[in-house]
Amino acid sequence: MPNQHVPVDVPDLSSVWLRVFLEVARQGSFTVAARTLGWTQSAVSRQISSLEGALSGAPLFDRLPRGVRLTEAGRVLVPYAEAVAEALQGAGRELAALREVAGGRLRFGAFATADAALVPHALAAFRARHPKVGVSREEGFTPALLDRLTAGHLDLAVVSTTGGGIPSPEYALHHLLDESLYVAVPSGHPLTAGPGPVRLGQLADADWISGGPRPEGTLLDAALRQGFRPRVAHVVGEWTAKQGYVAAGLGVTLVPALAAGSVRPDVTLLPVLDEGGPARAVYAATVRGRSLAPAAEAFLGALREAAARIPA
DSSP, X not given: OOOOOOOOOOOOOOHHHHHHHHHHHHHTOHHHHHHHHTOOHHHHHHHHHHHHHHTXXXXXXXXXXXXXEEOHHHHHHHHHHXXXXXXXXXXXXXXHHHHTTSSSEEEEEEOGGGGGTHHHHHHHHHXXXXXXXXXXXXXXXXXXXXXXXXXXXXXXXXXXXXXXXXXXTTXXXXXEEEEOEEEEEETTOGGXXXXXXXXXXXXXXXXXXXXXXXXXXXXXXXXXXXXOOOEEEEEOXXXXXXXXXXXXXXXXXXXXXXXXXXXXXXXXXXXXXXXXXXXXXXXXEEXXXXXXXXXXXXXXXHHHHHHHTXXX
């Protein structure tokens, strides 16, 4: 026959009773235990009586003319009381470490170009201040990162928007920076001779290299807002590969400010004239109403510091 679960009555014990019990057991005296705890002897006696009552009235100490001595029941209880006390102390230490960001974990995600400068600078500062925090990082596109955030797999996600904000109200968005755009052209392109920023309309007839076949929801939203639909000739996801296509004269591409520091020498970046505001905003996203762990709060501060040092 399968084993059947037999309900066992578990006494409702106060951790204060157990603390007093252990102190009396260590000192062998109600009087000395009371002095150590800063209590009166009668208060200690009441706590022990309450504990004995909760344990079906079994005496835990023999009351002697001088001091007390553990009974057999008291000796049985000692290791269990010590285990409870140790567990509570361990919980207190871990909670204190979380509050002081001296332990715990940080799980965050970021989109690819944020990893070019923003995230490394923030993470370096965070690790220098909080070396004992365990850190895990994911890279992905904004929609996937938000899904991971909602599912509880991330504490925070560095995300971007193009042509507007994230519509879902379930996210709290902590603004980090606004990015202007550059257009990457091959060295020697006619527009490199002109002064000042360029309008995207000047490249309306160009072949474009983009991460997706449609401009909607990408950096090329900026072209749609300027009144033309760019012709996507090559779909290339990785930034280094896009540069290779541009250098070979196969088209032009848009580059956000966060990625502007890593450009090969045979590609020229031309600033795009901001018409109607910055093309992209960068946020740290958290789930609205969900408590943010102290480590995530500290990393959010490091992200803000790093963002303030990055030209947008």
